[in-house]
Amino acid sequence: MGNFFRDNEDLRFYLERGVDWERLVSLTERALGLDEGFEDVSAAIDFYQEVLELVGTVAADEIAPKAAAIDRAHPRLEAGEVVHPEPLASVLAQLDALELHGLTVPRELGGLNAPLLVFHMQSELLARADVSVCAHHGFHAGIAMAALAYSIDEGTTTFDEEGRIVDTRFREVVDTIVAGQAWGSMDITEPDAGSDMAALRCRGTLDADGNWTVTGQKIFITSGHGRWHFVVARTEDEPGLRGLSLFLVEAFDVDADGTVRRTHTTLDGVEDKLGHHASATVSISFENAPAQLVGQRGRGFQQMLVLMNGARVGVGFEALGLCEAAHRAAADYASERVSMGKTLDQHEMIACMLDEMRTDIQAIRCLAMSAGYRDEVAKKIDIRLRAMPPADPDERAALERESAHHQRRARHLTPLLKYLAAEKAVQMAQRCLQIHGGSGYIVESGVEKLLRDAMVMPIYEGTSQIQALMAMKDNLMAAVNHPRTFVRTAAAARWRATMASDPLARRVAKLQTLQHQAIRFLLSRLAGSKLRELRGQPMADWSRAIRQFDPKRDFAPALLHAERLCIVLTDVAVAEELLQQCAEHEDRRELLVRWLERAEPRSRGALDQILTQGQRLLDALAQTAAPDVMAAK
Ligand SMILES: Cc1cc2nc3c(=O)[nH]c(=O)nc-3n(C[C@H](O)[C@H](O)[C@H](O)COP(=O)(O)OP(=O)(O)OC[C@H]3O[C@@H](n4cnc5c(N)ncnc54)[C@H](O)[C@@H]3O)c2cc1C
Numbered sequence: 001m002g003n004f005f006r007d008n009e010d011l012r013f014y015l016e017r018g019v020d021w022e023r024l025v026s027l028t029e030r031a032l033g034l035d036e037g038f039e040d041v042s043a044a045i046d047f048y049q050e051v052l053e054l055v056g057t058v059a060a061d062e063i064a065p066k067a068a069a070i071d072r073a074h075p076r077l078e079a080g081e082v083v084h085p086e087p088l089a090s091v092l093a094q095l096d097a098l099e100l101h102g103l104t105v106p107r108e109l110g111g112l113n114a115p116l117l118v119f120h121m122q123s124e125l126l127a128r129a130d131v132s133v134c135a136h137h138g139f140h141a142g143i144a145m146a147a148l149a150y151s152i153d154e155g156t157t158t159f160d161e162e163g164r165i166v167d168t169r170f171r172e173v174v175d176t177i178v179a180g181q182a183w184g185s186m187d188i189t190e191p192d193a194g195s196d197m198a199a200l201r202c203r204g205t206l207d208a209d210g211n212w213t214v215t216g217q218k219i220f221i222t223s224g225h226g227r228w229h230f231v232v233a234r235t236e237d238e239p240g241l242r243g244l245s246l247f248l249v250e251a252f253d254v255d256a257d258g259t260v261r262r263t264h265t266t267l268d269g270v271e272d273k274l275g276h277h278a279s280a281t282v283s284i285s286f287e288n289a290p291a292q293l294v295g296q297r298g299r300g301f302q303q304m305l306v307l308m309n310g311a312r313v314g315v316g317f318e319a320l321g322l323c324e325a326a327h328r329a330a331a332d333y334a335s336e337r338v339s340m341g342k343t344l345d346q347h348e349m350i351a352c353m354l355d356e357m358r359t360d361i362q363a364i365r366c367l368a369m370s371a372g373y374r375d376e377v378a379k380k381i382d383i384r385l386r387a388m389p390p391a392d393p394d395e396r397a398a399l400e401r402e403s404a405h406h407q408r409r410a411r412h413l414t415p416l417l418k419y420l421a422a423e424k425a426v427q428m429a430q431r432c433l434q435i436h437g438g439s440g441y442i443v444e445s446g447v448e449k450l451l452r453d454a455m456v457m458p459i460y461e462g463t464s465q466i467q468a469l470m471a472m473k474d475n476l477m478a479a480v481n482h483p484r485t486f487v488r489t490a491a492a493a494r495w496r497a498t499m500a501s502d503p504l505a506r507r508v509a510k511l512q513t514l515q516h517q518a519i520r521f522l523l524s525r526l527a528g529s530k531l532r533e534l535r536g537q538p539m540a541d542w543s544r545a546i547r548q549f550d551p552k553r554d555f556a557p558a559l560l561h562a563e564r565l566c567i568v569l570t571d572v573a574v575a576e577e578l579l580q581q582c583a584e585h586e587d588r589r590e591l592l593v594r595w596l597e598r599a600e601p602r603s604r605g606a607l608d609q610i611l612t613q614g615q616r617l618l619d620a621l622a623q624t625a626a627p628d629v630m631a632a633k
Pocket of ligand 1: 185186187188189193194195196219220221222223273276281456459460461462463464465466
């Protein structure tokens with residue numbers, strides 16, 4: 001019997017040592033030792049391990065062997081409904097039977113109350129077997145948790161004095177998903193609006209009786225044949241993002257006997273895709289579909305980002321699973337295939353590729369675990385502050401600080417994770433195919449499927465370019481808004497780069513100085529004419545002039561180099577996270593060395609491109625309108 005959890009030492013590191021489970025468990029359980037919960041932290045961890053072992057076995061023994069057949073038999077539209085053909089149908093039924101859709105749902109709502117991080121870890125295991133099975137599976141728990149989070153956010157979830165949930169507005173969504181009877185989707189994209197959400201046209205209308213309806217068409221909706229739809233629609237006459245609101249639409253009613261009665265929504269089609277075949281991607285029309293407004297009018301973009309940021313961490317774990325599959329297939333093949341007298345893995349170039357794949361996988365996992373952990377801790381602290389605000393103001397302030405710290409770091413890491421994981425998934429799948437030579441190009445090998453499946457990762461949940469724009473915007477604006485902090489941080493990194501006693505800390509600091517150099521250079525190129533007179537002056541004095549700049553107009557050089565900056569930011573972020581691990585786990589130093597070996601020249605190269613390239617192109621583009629970076633999702 002295989003087990004995708006047990007055979008993965010790096011993943012087990014995080015369950016056994018690499019995560020502060022004590023903090024996460026303390027925020028996830030109301031209190032330990034209660035009747036319905038765990039006796040102590042180690043009992044909770046034992047339970048998480050049981051779940052991962054179970055999913056690891058199902059992924060290895062039940063899903064992976066059927067992945068090729070699932071790939072061939074796509075979901076199809078029959079009589080207006082999507083049908084899951086065999087063997088996909090039985091694999092999904094097997095997953096339903098595990099009763100894990102409520103894994104992260106609080107116990108009082110019928111769930112198993114596990115941390116979201118455990119859900120993410122099981123996603124990696126499923127994705128290693130088949131990434132599209134994992135994707136569809138994720139639209140169960142993911143939507144239940146989104147419904148709960150939105151209700152808590154708008155104040156329609158009530159808690160008792162011990163912090164237990166008494167009721168929640170979207171109870172039916174949670175209940176039907178936990179029971180394995182439903183799933184949901186996130187409906188944003190339209191024919192003329194993908195990355196550019198400001199162009200969304202789907203309309204939310206309020207009638208005289210105070211009831212909302214939604215009308216319009218959405219395309220490319222993953223698992224959009226489900227019952228619950230979070231739909232972003234335009235409700236205000238204001239153009240752009242401010243006019244958007246979020247709705248919950250029930251796509252169909254289900255009678256007591258289980259008969260589906262589709263009303264107000266039409267499935268227009270199921271896309272015939274390059275890969276990712278277990279996950280139905282549908283186009284759907286809403287015709288005056290009854291809808292519930294979620295949260296405040298006009299805040300649809302911000303609410304969507306909350307859901308999407310979680311989903312981006314999810315894609316990081318999905319991509320990780322695919323990378324594991326690609327690396328293992330490549331390593332296995334290379335260890336057996338003989339060329340010119342020795343196995344492929346003994347040939348220097350192939351050994352180098354395999355080494356890079358192994359290192360990148362560990363780097364992605366490190367970012368994914370950190371982003372997932374921090375996002376969850378921040379959110380759970382916020383919920384605790386709402387449900388059970390501490391009477392002691394110092395305790396409250398400490399919790400707020402802890403939440404803000406994790407939130408900032410999660411916001412920094414999330415686009416970098418999505419970018420790195422998605423780009424590496426494609427690269428690793430391609431390298432896996434390359435290492436298989438001609439056999440890799442033959443469908444029977446199963447290797448080309450990995451590449452087809454990987455190709456969507458840099459596209460959905462915000463493309464790689466959009467992640468790069470987000471990261472660039474956040475980092476530049478942070479330096480603009482807090483120039484003194486930026487200058488201090490940069491000086492401290494320069495000092496550590498020469499003075500830190502640990503040679504690895506020196507190398508990480510040196511890498512950080514490349515990041516600061518890139519940001520400083522891009523800032524100096526912003527609003528060139530405005531800043532020209534400031535050149536040569538200390539950066540801490542720039543803030544007055546920079547405050548007057550218009551990001552939409554003045555960002556051109558930074559927009560051009562966003563992806564290069566993203567590469568540097570990612571190299572640095574991974575190095576920082578690994579250095580932190582090294583402080584507690586000496587054995588992680590070897591991984592940091594491997595990472596730095598590749599990250600240092602890569603970041604130097606990206607910085608060199610930022611410093612020396614692009615003027616010719618910028619001059620040519622100068623007459624055209626700059627894109628609205630603020631509207632990118
Ligand atoms: C399999 C699949 C599943 C999906 N699932 C969902 C789902 O569940 N829900 C949902 O709402 N959508 C979903 N999508 C849609 C997906 O989110 C969009 O395809 C994606 O956001 C890109 O939008 P677009 O296709 O309109 O491309 P465009 O936005 O037109 O982009 C085309 C290219 O231009 C680049 N680009 C765009 N703007 C800029 C810019 N300002 N600067 C630099 N480059 C830019 C993009 O990076 C991309 O490379 C899915 C798509 C696929 C293929």
